[in-house]
Amino acid sequence: MTANSYRSAIVDLLTDPMQLALDLDHAEGLVGQIEDVLDADGWDIRRKESDHAQWPAPKVIFATRTGIRNELVVGVIVERYTVNGRGCVWAEMPCCDRHAKLPMEVHAEFAVRCLPCRMEYAAWLIDENDGGYLAVFKVLDDPSLIWSQRRRTAKHPR
Numbered sequence: 302m303t304a305n306s307y308r309s310a311i312v313d314l315l316t317d318p319m320q321l322a323l324d325l326d327h328a329e330g331l332v333g334q335i336e337d338v339l340d341a342d343g344w345d346i347r348r349k350e351s352d353h354a355q356w357p358a359p360k361v362i363f364a365t366r367t368g369i370r371n372e373l374v375v376g377v378i379v380e381r382y383t384v385n386g387r388g389c390v391w392a393e394m395p396c397c398d399r400h401a402k403l404p405m406e407v408h409a410e411f412a413v414r415c416l417p418c419r420m421e422y423a424a425w426l427i428d429e430n431d432g433g434y435l436a437v438f439k440v441l442d443d444p445s446l447i448w449s450q451r452r453r454t455a456k457h458p459r
């Protein structure tokens with residue numbers, strides 16, 4: 302829908318033979334005049350933002366849930382428990398039983414890649430205020446895309 306898509310709906314009302322039954326030119330002219338009046342009075346006609354409907358809140362998989370490999374699609378957020386190391390934190394990977402080594406820093410985002418699973422994540426730590434951290438992974442890459450790229454490369458070697 303364009304910015305002025307309401308115009309034709311109003312013109313339909315004005316030309317409705319059961320209502321004012323204006324001719325088309327007259328009706329369109331009247332809509333233009335109404336818009337001019339609103340504009341002169343400082344009103345701005347805009348469509349409502351529908352971003353919230355188009356972009357639902359990301360799915361979050363909590364740390365207590367495992368075996369989620371087939372739920373890992375782009376944008377999904379996965380929380381995982383961690384074990385503290387020396388200046389680092391070991392976090393369970395969302396995709397398998399491997400562990401990611403993250404610097405022990407909050408307010409920082411890290412790129413994490415699991416090569417065997419062909420998964421990429423943005424990861425960050427949440428300080429749980431009990432000496433431990435919760436790792437949060439956001440799925441960045443769709444593994445099926447990487448597969449298709451590989452196939453294409455294999456077909457056309459340089």
Ligand SMILES: [Zn+2]
Nearest residue numbers: 396397415418
């Ligand atoms: Zn993995």
